Each structure stands twice: as C-alpha cells, then as structure tokens.
Amino acid sequence: MNAGSSGRILICDSDKVMKKVNRESFEEKMKLNERSVAHYATCDSPPDKTGFLFKKGERNTAYHRRWFVLKSNMLFYFEERDGREPIGVIVLEGCTVELCESAEEFAFAVKFDCAKARVYKMAADSQAAMESWVKALSRASFDYMRLVVKELERQLEEIQEAAGGGCAGAGVAGLQGRPKLARRNYVSRSRSGASSSSSSSSSLSSSCALPMSIPSSAQKSIKDEVHRENGVAWSKPPVALANGFVEGGSSCVAWDGCADSGNSIGIGDGARAPPVPPRRRGASLESPVSPGTVCFSKLHDWSCTEHLMNVKITNIEYASRHISVMRSPTCWLAVVLRWMPVRDNGEHCCHFKMPTVENQNVDVVHMFPKATQDKSSKYFLAVSSLKPANAADLINQEIKKPNAFSVIQLLSSDASFSVTLGKLFD
Amino acid sequence: MRFNEKELVSLSRQPSEMAAELGMRGPKKGDVVKKRLVKLVVNFLFYFRTDEEEPIGALLLEQCRVEREDSQSFSITFLDEAERKYLFECDSEEQCGEWMDSIIKASYEFMRKNLIFYRTEIHRLTGKDPLEQYGISDETRFQVSNGLQLAPSATSSL
Numbered sequence: 091m092n093a094g095s096s097g098r099i100l101i102c103d104s105d106k107v108m109k110k111v112n113r114e115s116f117e118e119k120m121k122l123n124e125r126s127v128a129h130y131a132t133c134d135s136p137p138d139k140t141g142f143l144f145k146k147g148e149r150n151t152a153y154h155r156r157w158f159v160l161k162s163n164m165l166f167y168f169e170e171r172d173g174r175e176p177i178g179v180i181v182l183e184g185c186t187v188e189l190c191e192s193a194e195e196f197a198f199a200v201k202f203d204c205a206k207a208r209v210y211k212m213a214a215d216s217q218a219a220m221e222s223w224v225k226a227l228s229r230a231s232f233d234y235m236r237l238v239v240k241e242l243e244r245q246l247e248e249i250q251e252a253a254g255g256g257c258a259g260a261g262v263a264g265l266q267g268r269p270k271l272a273r274r275n276y277v278s279r280s281r282s283g284a285s286s287s288s289s290s291s292s293s294l295s296s297s298c299a300l301p302m303s304i305p306s307s308a309q310k311s312i313k314d315e316v317h318r319e320n321g322v323a324w325s326k327p328p329v330a331l332a333n334g335f336v337e338g339g340s341s342c343v344a345w346d347g348c349a350d351s352g353n354s355i356g357i358g359d360g361a362r363a364p365p366v367p368p369r370r371r372g373a374s375l376e377s378p379v380s381p382g383t384v385c386f387s388k389l390h391d392w393s394c395t396e397h398l399m400n401v402k403i404t405n406i407e408y409a410s411r412h413i414s415v416m417r418s419p420t421c422w423l424a425v426v427l428r429w430m431p432v433r434d435n436g437e438h439c440c441h442f443k444m445p446t447v448e449n450q451n452v453d454v455v456h457m458f459p460k461a462t463q464d465k466s467s468k469y470f471l472a473v474s475s476l477k478p479a480n481a482a483d484l485i486n487q488e489i490k491k492p493n494a495f496s497v498i499q500l501l502s503s504d505a506s507f508s509v510t511l512g513k514l515f516d
Numbered sequence: 517m518r519f520n521e522k523e524l525v526s527l528s529r530q531p532s533e534m535a536a537e538l539g540m541r542g543p544k545k546g547d548v549v550k551k552r553l554v555k556l557v558v559n560f561l562f563y564f565r566t567d568e569e570e571p572i573g574a575l576l577l578e579q580c581r582v583e584r585e586d587s588q589s590f591s592i593t594f595l596d597e598a599e600r601k602y603l604f605e606c607d608s609e610e611q612c613g614e615w616m617d618s619i620i621k622a623s624y625e626f627m628r629k630n631l632i633f634y635r636t637e638i639h640r641l642t643g644k645d646p647l648e649q650y651g652i653s654d655e656t657r658f659q660v661s662n663g664l665q666l667a668p669s670a671t672s673s674l
Contacts, residue, residue, distance in 0.1 A: 120525060121573030124517050126594035130578050133596075135625065138657045162578065162624035162657075163559065178518030183527050183558055204526030229655060232558035235627050238658070242634035242646055249641050 131159055131166040131176045138162070139226045141219065142171075144194065146211040153194060153213060163232045165200075180210055182230040189224070196220040200227060528555065528562040528571045534618045537566060539589075539605030543597075549605060554615075559624050561592070575602065577623050582616050590616045632660050 139160040144153035145167060156167040156177070163183055166176040180200065190199040194213040198220055201209050214220035228234075534556035539549040540563055552572070553564040559578060562571040579595045587609045591601040606612040620626065635658065638646045647653045 118572075120521050120571055122519055122524070123573075123575045123594060124519070126579065126596055127519070127576045128517050129594070129596035130576065133579065135579075162628070164576075176517055180520050181524055181527070181560075184523065184530075202520070202523045202526070204523055206522060207526070208520060208522065210520075226656070229652070229657070232624055232627075235624060235631065235657070238647075238650075238652070239627050239631045239634065242631060242638060245646050246634050246638050246641075249638060253641065 127164070127179060128175050130161065130164070131179065132174065135161065138230070139223070141223070142215065143167075143223065144213040148208070153211075160226055160230060162235075163230050165227065165230070182227060183232060185231075187224050187227045189220075198224050524560070524574055525570055527557055527560065528564075528574065529569075530557050532557045534615065536606075536611070536615075538615070539603075541603040541605075543600035543602055549603070554604065556618055556622055559622050561619065561622075577619055578625055580619075580623070582619050584612070584616065588612050592619065628657065631658060636660060 137159045139158075141158055142155055143158050145156050145158075146153050156169065157171040157173065159166045159168070159176070163181060165180040165182055167178055167180075168176050182200070184204065185200050185202045187198060187200050190197050190211060192211065192213065194211075196215065196217055196219065197211060197213040199209050199211045201207070212223070214223055532555050536554060537551055538554045540552040540554060541547050541549040551566060553566050553568075555562045555564065555571075559576060561575040561577055563573055563575075564571045575592065577592075581593045581595065581598075583591050583593070585591050585603060588607070588611075589603060589605040590612055591603045593599075593601050604615065606615060635646055638644070645653050647655075647658055652658060
C-alpha cells in the first residue's frame with residue numbers, strides 16, 4: 091500500500107484493479123478531474139482574490155501559512171506563493187463563512203452544511219484582510235453569481251421592453267422590478283394617527299441593514315435572542331414585497347386596508363407595470379424557473395427543505411424591536427436590527443445599528459415574501475452590501491434607491507413572528 | 517491535490533434539472549462506454565453508477581470544450597489535456613443538444629461573462645451601474661476589466 095499525500099491509499103482489489111480509497115473508511119474515493127482543476131488554479135484567468143492566510147491543518151492542528159487563490163467558487167491553496175500546483179482546493183458551494191472564536195487573531199471559518207462536514211478554520215493578518223476574505227468567500231458560490239446574473243438579466247429585459255415602447259398598463263402588475271411599498275404599511279394597528287406620508291419615499295425605511303461581519307460578541311447575542319423553533323405565522327398579513335418579488339395576484343396582501351397595487355415606486359420612467367416578458371427560449375438549466383416573470387414568484391415555491399430555519403422572535407417590544415435572524419447554512423447572514431421608537435408625528439422608521447464597530451460595511455437584506463396557504467408570510471433573505479459609515483446614511487441611501495428592500499412589518503408589542511431563511515436556489 | 521470530498525458528495529445530491537442516464541466513456545485508452553447516471557450541479561458534472569447514492573466522480577466544468585461527436589453523442593475535453601476526451605452517448609439528437617448546451621452554460625466563467633455583458637449593456641442604456649444599488653460594484657468578480665481590483669479591500673492581504 092502506498093500512502094497518498096491526501097489521505098488516500100492505493101489498494102489492489104480482487105479484480106486486481108488499483109483503486110484509491112479513503113484512509114479512514116476504505117471506501118472508494120470520489121474521482122475528480124484533478125489535473126484540470128489544478129490547471130484552472132494556475133492558468134491565465136485572473137483570480138478573484140489572492141493572499142496569504144493561515145489555515146488550520148486537518149490532522150496537524152497547527153495553523154500553516156498558505157498562499158490562497160480564489161477563482162470562481164474554488165479556493166485553492168498552495169504551499170508557497172510561487173507554487174506550481176495547489177496542495178488543495180476547497181469547493182465553496184453550500185457553505186457559510188463566519189467569524190470565529192479562536193486563539194488566533196482575525197480568525198474566520200468556512201462551514202459546510204452536510205453530515206460530518208469539515209470546518210475550515212483560517213486566520214488573516216489583519217482585520218481588514220479578514221473582512222475582505224470573509225466577504226469574498228461569502229460571494230464566491232455559483233449560486234450567488236447565478237442570482238446576480240438573473241437579476242441583471244431581468245433588469246435588462248425590463249429596460250429593453252420599456253425602451254421598445256411595449257404595452258402599457260396591462261399585464262400582471264408587480265411581478266417584477268416594481269417595488270411595491272406603501273408608507274402606511276408601517277403603521278401598527280394599535281397606533282392610530284399614524285401618518286401616511288407620500289408613498290414613494292419612505293417605504294424603504296423598513297429595509298434592513300445588516301452588518302456583514304458580525305463580531306463574535308454580537309453573534310452571541312444574536313444566538314441568545316433567537317430560538318430555533320417552528321416559526322409562528324405572522325400575526326398580520328404582510329405587505330407586498332418591495333422589490334417586486336411578489337407572486338402574482340394573491341400575494342399582494344394589503345394591510346391596514348392599504349391597497350397595494352398602486353403604490354409602486356417609479357424608477358424614473360413612471361409607475362407603469364411592466365409587461366410580462368416572454369419566457370426565454372431554452373430556459374436556464376440552472377434553476378427550474380425562467381428568468382423574468384416566473385423567476386421570483388417561483389422562489390416561493392421552492393421548498394427549501396433542509397435549508398430552512400424557522401426563527402422565532404418573541405417578546406418584541408413596540409418601541410424598540412430587535413429582529414434577529416440566524417445565519418442560515420447557505421451563506422445568508424444574520425442580522426440584528428433595532429427599531430427606533432416611533433417619532434412624535436407618528437412616523438415609524440427603522441434605524442440599523444451596527445452592533446459594535448463603527449464604519450463597518452453594512453449588509454442590506456433583501457427579503458422575499460413567501461405567501462403560504464394561510465396567508466402568513468415567510469421571508470427569504472439574501473444579502474448584499476453597502477458601505478455607509480453609519481445607519482443614518484444607510485437609510486438615506488435606501489430611500490433613494492428603487493428596487494431596494496422590503497418592509498418588515500411592525501407588530502404590536504405582544505406579537506411574535508417568524509422569519510424563515512432559505513436558500514434561493516435548490 | 518486535496519479537495520473537500522464530503523462536501524462535493526453532498527453537493528451531488530442536490531436536485532438538478534439535468535440528470536439522465538447516459539453512456540459515458542472515460543478518457544483513458546481502453547476505457548469503454550458504461551451506463552452512468554450523469555448529473556449537472558452548479559459547475560460540476562457528477563456521474564454515478566445507476567442506483568448508487570454516491571457519485572463515482574465529478575468533473576469541474578471550467579476551461580473545457582464541448583464538442584459534438586456524432587448525432588447523439590458529445591465529448592468534453594479539458595483545455596490542458598486536449599487529447600483526453602470524455603465521451604457521452606445520449607438517447608437522441610435532441611437530448612445530446614440539450615446536454616451540450618447545459619454544460620457550456622454551467623461554467624462559472626460563462627456566467628461571469630454574461631454578467632459583465634448585462635452590466636455593461638445596462639450601463640450603456642441607462643447610464644447607471646446596475647450593481648451599485650446592491651453595493652457590489654467593486655467586487656472583483658464582477659469587473660469588466662477582468663483583472664484584480666487595485667482597491668485595497670480587494671487585493672491580496674499582503
């Protein structure tokens with residue numbers, strides 16, 4: 091038997107065929123086109139990120155300094171910067187990247203959501219490097235790229251259709267691209283006299299900003315606040331989702347009697363509902379939906395079975411609310427949001443506080459409602475990031491942006507609700 | 517080269533639109549066509565013995581060429597080893613075409629090119645960068661110039 095450098099042993103089985111097997115289990119190890127994969131690591135195509143990181147060894151648990159090269163969804167590591175061949179690769183699908191508690195400074199971990207999955211612990215040289223890597227790795231997955239591509243594809247179709255002077259008015263409203271927000275949605279029933287300011291501006295105040303790299307102390311508090319139990323349905327029907335990710339028809343649930351369909355935020359070209367784009371020929375194989383109309387409404391149909399976590403938040407106080415959301419196993423980050431008290435004029439707004447660090451990059455959450463049969467709603471979260479220095483800037487920024495984020499419903503003080511995290515693609 | 521096998525096996529179990537039993541022949545001399553369950557998940561092509569849960573192997577679909585071999589079969593070759601072909605035999609010409617198309621589109625680099633195209637086009641038509649609202653304009657992987665950003669946050673940690 092020869093011991094392979096990667097825990098593999100060559101054995102000769104009864105058919106006198108040499109097979110590589112796992113050292114531990116003696117099961118046949120999965121094959122991979124390793125030579126080509128290694129070639130991909132070192133070929134001309136520009137990497138997405140490179141740098142030295144310390145990586146905790148598998149058997150030898152010391153941290154070893156390695157040269158890392160991130161290309162698409164593959165994280166290669168070399169013994170040295172000039173290494174001709176990588177020692178190894180970590181395929182970054184179905185993983186989350188988190189800060190971690192460690193004796194090592196600037197440590198983070200890549201965690202996978204499968205049975206007996208390994209946790210890859212790494213450490214950077216500085217806070218900035220660590221944050222940069224965490225961000226880069228969180229966005230490395232194929233699914234994430236696909237998400238962004240589909241979004242841009244949708245936007246381009248919309249623009250092209252609008253430019254083409256297509257059908258006005260008719261067509262299913264709000265199926266894509268038109269955020270549907272109404273300021274009034276923020277008013278809780280228990281508060282009369284809430285003002286309804288102009289619909290176009292403030293809905294975005296409900297958007298959520300999330301710190302991307304949550305310092306571990308904040309992470310602990312998130313965990314304290316959140317119970318992973320079966321979620322309780324929304325006590326009130328939620329408002330239709332801001333960024334147009336609304337299912338046809340039924341999902342536009344009004345609240346407080348506020349009609350939903352009219353309140354679209356113009357994106358400069360008027361609030362005309364876009365015509366439904368034709369289903370693309372050769373629908374994308376990557377997801378079971380075609381881009382355009384059906385795409386986001388189908389989001390709701392994807393039952394994110396093992397990836398769903400129901401998060402129940404209880405005891406929400408009206409004046410100051412936390413909505414804590416757990417990190418899902420699929421790279422969507424958790425957030426702590428803090429609602430500010432209602433202002434004197436009855437307006438509600440939400441402010442987002444970064445847990446500890448100033449000038450931290452903030453992540454903004456996209457929330458997509460999932461209309462369920464009982465009209466309660468669960469949200470899928472996605473994450474992107476902004477760079478405002480503080481919460482106030484963030485809110486202003488969001489108000490300016492169309493297609494931004496959705497409302498989190500304000501609830502009365504004794505209500506509880508659940509937020510479901512899901513992976514957007516199967 | 518080490519790779520995270522368990523996680524790849526787990527990935528291979530994800531539902532996929534493109535999964536079928538095809539005849540598959542490896543690139544080595546003397547390899548014969550065998551019936552395999554071939555499944556496309558993200559940018560990997562997994563292949564299983566029929567009715568087995570764990571894949572025999574996977575092919576990363578980057579830097580590869582997909583070619584029609586005859587009316588019902590296609591091959592995948594990797595650019596670093598042009599002489600080694602993986603052959604796939606389908607049941608019909610149509611199926612063959614579908615698989616070829618899917619595999620070509622399954623590459624991350626292909627998606628990236630699309631993204632850059634859309635981004636540039638949207639910018640051309642509207643004057644705005646569509647990624648800005650999501651705050652990911654500076655993300656290296658979305659750059660039109662297709663090179664490492666020189667902004668401090670994106671460069672190496674050196």
